[in-house]
Amino acid sequence: MSDRPSKKLKMDSEAELVAEAAEEHLRTHPHNSRPPTPFTAHDDGEFKGLTKHQTTAEQAEKLENGPKNPFTGGELSQQYFKILKGRRDLPVHSQRQEFLDIFHSTQIMVFVGETGSGKTTQIPQFVLYDEMPHLTGMQVACTQPRRVAAMSVAKRVADELDVELGEEVGYSIRFENCTTNKTILKYMTDGMLLREAMDDHNLAKYSCIILDEAHERTLATDILMGLLKQVSIRRPDLKIIIMSATLDAEKFQSYFNDAPLLAVPGRTHPVEIYYTPEFQRDYLDAAIRTVLQIHATEPEGDILLFLTGEEEIEDACRKISLEGDEMIREQGAGPIKVYPLYGSLPPNQQQKIFEPAPEPLKAGGKPGRKVIVSTNIAETSLTIDGIVYVVDPGFSKQKVYNPRIRVDSLLVSPISKASAQQRAGRAGRTRPGKCFRLYTEEAFQKELIQQSYPEILRSNLASTVLELKKLGIDDLVHFDFMDPPAPETMMRALEELNYLQCLSDEGDLTPLGRMSSQFPLDPMLAVMLIGSPAYHCSEEMLTIVALLSVPNVFVRPASARKRADEAKMAFAHEDGDHLTLLNVYDQFQGDEARVIGLHQWCRDNFLSYRSLTSAKSVRSQLTRIMERNDLQLIGGDYDNPSYYNNIRKALAGGFFMQVAKKKSGSKGYLTIKDNQEVLIHPSTVLSNTSEWVIYNEFVLTKSNYIRTVTNIKPEWLVEIAPKYYNLDHFAPGDVKLSLERVIETVETMKRVNGDKKVKKSSKSSKSKK
């Protein structure tokens, strides 16, 4: 508390910065004329006499005790007091004063609260009582990695504060802004806060920003941390809290200039960990045996088994069910019910995991047991109460990005220690549990890495780099990432954005780049969309882009693969998968589907209702952004013979870097520039005769595949992207030779046509067939 002269000096410059921030705030929020700090409540409200950043836990608790709602002045309900009692039992409550002391003493703090500590619901409320945003006109934001979490926590906290959801407490997620000008506490997805930051570099409307679940290290969280570190200098009045679930908080502390830490214990039951004595060669088989053994020998309680993917899970479910039935017949075991759980499962089937375990076969008989076989989704996104046994083979599918060949792939890889701990914790939510790890203790100690690699190290960064540029960060090379991505990944992203003309040769944002950054899309797709009015097909391109940014619309259940493939062929377009997607959407929006009912129509045609409806929301969001940017909404004339050609040209305008050429005398293709040998993914509708194709993605599974492909003409490419198709930069080979011939032909045609002058009217000709 000593006021040394040096500090005094610093205070002065800080005051200047505060004034600057206030000015900026005034510019963007002219209605608010209050200085950001210091602030004492003088009006007759409940907070009268309290000074911001000097309140105590006692004062806050007194206000919480009523009789009036301190934030609205309204009456408090019975329900409120009932919940308040429960809140006071949460582990964080006993450390409220300790929290406030640190909060007051520092601009940035790290808060570690393990499962059950109450951090997500309580800490933001602690902040409210100290920041008094309802009196200062500022807001408190709390970010979550997932939409459902943002929504459900906001609802809970609205109840705890006895206010209507969307009024004082609200949430903001994509497609849904549930806040008003009364909102003082806003739960939001981290991606949403990042979007806001792109238009408001100082996040001027917030007086405190809480990043929750920071340990998950999502791309958005990582960028926000880097951004907030910079904003904290420009806005000394902004408080920042980094919340994490793991004890591995030193990394956050040291990143934020040795920010102080507060750790609060969680409230979970102990979980006993068992390891296998030796390495398991076949983890799938070991997992199934372990589940059955638990069922045969362990007391009542449900089982959660972690596997890596849909097929593996469905397979395991079948086997466990079969063997379980045999155990009932032969050993008199209790009944067993097995449920799969993975992301692409329809919601009604996902819900089934919450059904109670089966009843004993006869009264007083052996208790029934529920077994859930799940992907990582049960590690973070979904919590299931009643799990007592966890079986953890130690693997998950993880995204890996290879910048050299620009390939995203999903690899089955060993999980991290943190993940293993998280999985084990799932057994202790309702009572003490057991976790069976199907690897040795030595492997756990020596082979598992501490934390999973953050997403930023495993992703293509094209959209991230564009976002950073839009955030006003010019010097990306020296941007202070918590974990800096590989230089090669950054270079690839910069290069790609330059070819797309989103960045100039100097690395500055171009008007096209600025516009592209407004779309929640991969820059390639954004550029394609922005360019589409020139080909008279922005309506069609909106549909295609929307469908490319939702999960696959084609459903292919293992039990009906052949019928599903036939259903798909009914939508097929001879020129490829993008046009096939367009056909699907047009029919989804058509009369026949409406008459049958969209759900039924989707079932009949093996299409995902969920994906198609979410594509519809994406499409309307993208349409609004097009309108806002005065981009023409225009659909082609279906009867015009060049209708599909225009769409294919527009596709090439975005995908000109993702092109493959058929290898002569082979079923394979070569990607241009990289000369990677690839196959067209078996899911395509395209026959194997197309010479040149553009592809949506390059995936590495059992082989190198290009997926979602459309047949194009090479002369379009050299016209659309002459810079990229500068052949000096191509390695010698088959592709280069073909391109040289193409360019030669194009040049010749230009020369010949140059004399004749191309007729301008050709575009408007609507010749009917």
Added chain:
DNA sequence: AGAGTGATC
């Protein structure tokens, strides 16, 4: 010839 962990704007 043969196939999708999870999430987000």
